[in-house]
Amino acid sequence: MPVGVVGTGGMGGMHARILHHKVAGARVAAVSDVDTERAGKVAEECGSAAIFADAGEMIRDDAVEAVVIASPDPTHAELTLECLRLGKPVLCEKPLATSPEEALGVVEAEVERGEKLVQVGFMRRYDPQHVDVRNTATSGDIGQPVLFKGWHRNAASPPGADSGWVVINSAIHDLDSARWMLDGEIEEVFVRGLDTTGSPDGEFDLQLIQFSVSGGRLGIIEVYVDAGYGYEVGVEVVGTRGTAYTAPPTGAVIRLERAYSQGVEDDWLERFEPAYTIQLQGWIEALNNGQLNGPDAWDGYAALVAAEACIASIRSGNPKTVSQPERPALYSREAPEVVR
Amino acid sequence: MPVGVVGTGGMGGMHARILHHKVAGARVAAVSDVDTERAGKVAEECGSAAIFADAGEMIRDDAVEAVVIASPDPTHAELTLECLRLGKPVLCEKPLATSPEEALGVVEAEVERGEKLVQVGFMRRYDPQHVDVRNTATSGDIGQPVLFKGWHRNAASPPGADSGWVVINSAIHDLDSARWMLDGEIEEVFVRGLDTTGSPDGEFDLQLIQFSVSGGRLGIIEVYVDAGYGYEVGVEVVGTRGTAYTAPPTGAVIRLERAYSQGVEDDWLERFEPAYTIQLQGWIEALNNGQLNGPDAWDGYAALVAAEACIASIRSGNPKTVSQPERPALYSREAPEVVR
Amino acid sequence: MPVGVVGTGGMGGMHARILHHKVAGARVAAVSDVDTERAGKVAEECGSAAIFADAGEMIRDDAVEAVVIASPDPTHAELTLECLRLGKPVLCEKPLATSPEEALGVVEAEVERGEKLVQVGFMRRYDPQHVDVRNTATSGDIGQPVLFKGWHRNAASPPGADSGWVVINSAIHDLDSARWMLDGEIEEVFVRGLDTTGSPDGEFDLQLIQFSVSGGRLGIIEVYVDAGYGYEVGVEVVGTRGTAYTAPPTGAVIRLERAYSQGVEDDWLERFEPAYTIQLQGWIEALNNGQLNGPDAWDGYAALVAAEACIASIRSGNPKTVSQPERPALYSREAPEVVR
């Protein structure tokens, strides 16, 4: 499958390298970036892929049959729509758009087309530890799942990260996890936040997102983008008979200087590299089978709707209802969602 | 130190037995219970203690120099006041009273007397794992503590346990832990609940208590009294450089039938038996030194004020402010709070 | 890289499927098996590979440029020699041969040819947890490595597994791990064994292999092929300042029925599937780069020499010296051994 990769920064470069080195049945046919020098380096590393300065041009090129979008967030929706117009399958990094309205546009275009072509890069759904928790949760072994708990910590946030950025760029993963783990929609949110750096801007780098999920269930997410100690993500699903949560660190246990220790990763690229690989392998395999089954445009949209409600709750200081239209039939939940 | 124990049920019997078998420098001088047969058995087991049907009478007996109260909740405040009147030190099981007003009465009586005689049975403050987390939190090693996270699960709730009972009887421990771990007061609470048993009564056996703590900090408590799998309590303190949490199970690791496993306790008596022992040892030692230093009447009162706000939030569905008078000088935080 | 796979049973089928589905740059060109029906099924699953009844014929076929050998042990050395004669790179499942003498024949043939073409399937060297321990051991962080400890347990042994089989088929992995982790050769072994099934045959399904390693270091391996509870492998390297060992289970932590638990795998295919994949990816990438760097024929030979000494120790009840010729220059240790 000849793939075109939009964006060759940290994320796009990683996707291209994984496709080239680790995914059977895929070929990096082209890469695009406004920074063509950067694009050139990635192209060379990935078997002499064609280089484009313009993403749209690359997407329209006949030699490209499937597209990975890893360019800046504001371009996601428009480029995804272009793929839809051309009938080319696309794996778009999260967020699918910068607002629920824009994401709904993608959903509507796909519904009109009548076939699923869009997958959203919620890669945690491919992390073996997350998969294991979800399989346990849906197996009935721990009874009915009634509560989702998530924590998500970054060592340090980039300059200019405000409360909204924390929700849209970080917590959106957790909101998707909650929907996925509980097989439900987020209905109401209440967010409290804290500025742990003591800056005067009133922006929250630590947020507690409490919410209800369809079926009368509950959830709580801690997002802390200046946690200092490293990058870490964990989830727990509490059921009526037991609970399941992602394992603690899995690296070598080291005894040294009066302590046992295990390493924690620096960032998501390091922590989730295997999940990104499994995501791409599964995507290519699904394309070859004609059975796309990962997180779809609706998942991208629903996460944004919940995110928008979180931001409204932060601003108002009150609980906020999440409202969204009915899920179109194209996105029904009958099909299995994950291939491991 | 000759001690009189009020109540000889599960809790009172345990206190008496620990005093007799495991605490140096203590003697069970008397026990009281309206069920004198039950009292008789405990008395016999504990070195032929005197038996009283009436708690007040026992408290007033000259042979009793210190009192442990483990009778039903509605009797706590009145019996504690009786000890105060007589100038006898008292270790009262939680809750200190059945309402903040009643607890405030105890606080005021103690303030008027001008010396601390009351300790409240928040035994988690003596659990080595909790102590270890708090010591880490207050050491500065993990930076400034900014977030408290607690979880508290019981295998099954007793018949008739309603939303209020869950707060007053279970969550009150967690509210105290939050105050203790963060050295602060709870300022606002927001509670969402869920009835996991599907009963029609609308009572919440699973509660998520979100709150703010003085100094602009945050907290989240999960209380689930029908968790099924066993009894478990855990806390995590998140700081600006790292986090600390209570260790996972510490019993033998067993490899059997395709799994590693470690046992979880049935209930709090099993889980916290060592903490109850350390609590009583420390109390007796403090009495002999004349330096009472455990959780005091103010801690008992403040936890009840927060609990009352939680119940109000459950009923209204909205955040609720916690309001309390200024902390009297008698309860200043200068003295060390825990002796290990 | 068009690969021919010899053997389409459990191991061979797995190798073929991984090559087809998960390895970039590889193609299953042919499979061979005396059971051509079985071979046919695997061929069909892997993109219509050619089918051979005779392994030698397949190896000699021009369409096959590299070979994976996963046929029964007695065929390994001869088929590997055939690959050497043709100058085709070969990944041979362990053991490389059924005796040290036979393995030495492979080493000598390769030395005569003057280039490394043989890799032996010690896949643990590609398991991320093992790699992590070795990296820690060689980093100097834990001081000088002085002791290797390994444990290796199977749920149940196959019928007819005698003491020698346990060494040659199971412990050989651990002997390789010890050599790899400590970068040294095994010099003397002492084995005690036990028949835990109470059979009258005197064969040991549990063995304790104690040994010395060049540089005056020590090692101890527990191999237990009827351990009942599941399949598990672990290693620890003890250094002069600290130790490092493979993490405990990494699956979801489940709280259920008065216990925490984590699953243990059934067998090596389940436990080491990711390692087999990384091994094949690395091998194909190394072939494309012209830089084979995995465990080589000398490693396959040295493990067999140590294994033979273990069997002699079992039979004699005494310590037994391991003797081997000098390591040929072709197998010098300068090159990096593992690509992650």
Add this chain to the structure above:
Amino acid sequence: MPVGVVGTGGMGGMHARILHHKVAGARVAAVSDVDTERAGKVAEECGSAAIFADAGEMIRDDAVEAVVIASPDPTHAELTLECLRLGKPVLCEKPLATSPEEALGVVEAEVERGEKLVQVGFMRRYDPQHVDVRNTATSGDIGQPVLFKGWHRNAASPPGADSGWVVINSAIHDLDSARWMLDGEIEEVFVRGLDTTGSPDGEFDLQLIQFSVSGGRLGIIEVYVDAGYGYEVGVEVVGTRGTAYTAPPTGAVIRLERAYSQGVEDDWLERFEPAYTIQLQGWIEALNNGQLNGPDAWDGYAALVAAEACIASIRSGNPKTVSQPERPALYSREAPEVVR
């Protein structure tokens, strides 16, 4: 129970303080030490105990009804014999003597007297984690116990510690654990050692002790007295259906600087302080009940016999048979051995 404590150094001082502060029903009646100033400080701390320069004099004093021996090793046997002569119960620190012959003298004296008065300070038998492993091993849950694995590490050894010291002072605990966990006698030992400090004296600070246990079972002990990272003891019992081992560290889990960590203790006083307390509580309670049930003189003797064989194996480089007379009826295994 008025107790006399022989020796007021690190160990003796600790025993006295625990008796005074934490053991119900005990009283430190007297302490003895050739260094009477040191004795004086401990006496003052423990309720004005009488002070003796001569241990024998103290033991013979009528005010002393039970004796704890924590003086230097060479005095243990003779002082224990003095207690036996007077019919006073004695808790003697390990080792019971400096040679098996000397220990056998104690056994014979006790057998002649016809009642058990001697307990040996193998305090690990009172460590809750060790007890948990043994209870699992003897419960049948993991099948028949067939293998004992122990590891025992000290941060650094004292000056002058030679191979024999390592066995007699450190490994003797592990030899006792093996006997206790498997309910059997050690029959043959084979020891390999290593000098990790590179000193020219040929003394082994790291030892691997492999052994067989009655009933055809096996064991392996790692003792490393210069392990650097801290003090740690662990055991595993492997059974025919599963295994059980002592839990990893139980202190707070700290996330900091790219790692999870848990503290490891400095030394045995810190690690086993609770076990020493439970040991003394159980001993005093047993004395009051007239039912001594801890590790006895036979256990002290049997451990020394095994230790002597270990030293002989180190010196000869060969396996060494452990030989001992039949266990006298006084030490039959019918009685329960541990009170928790």
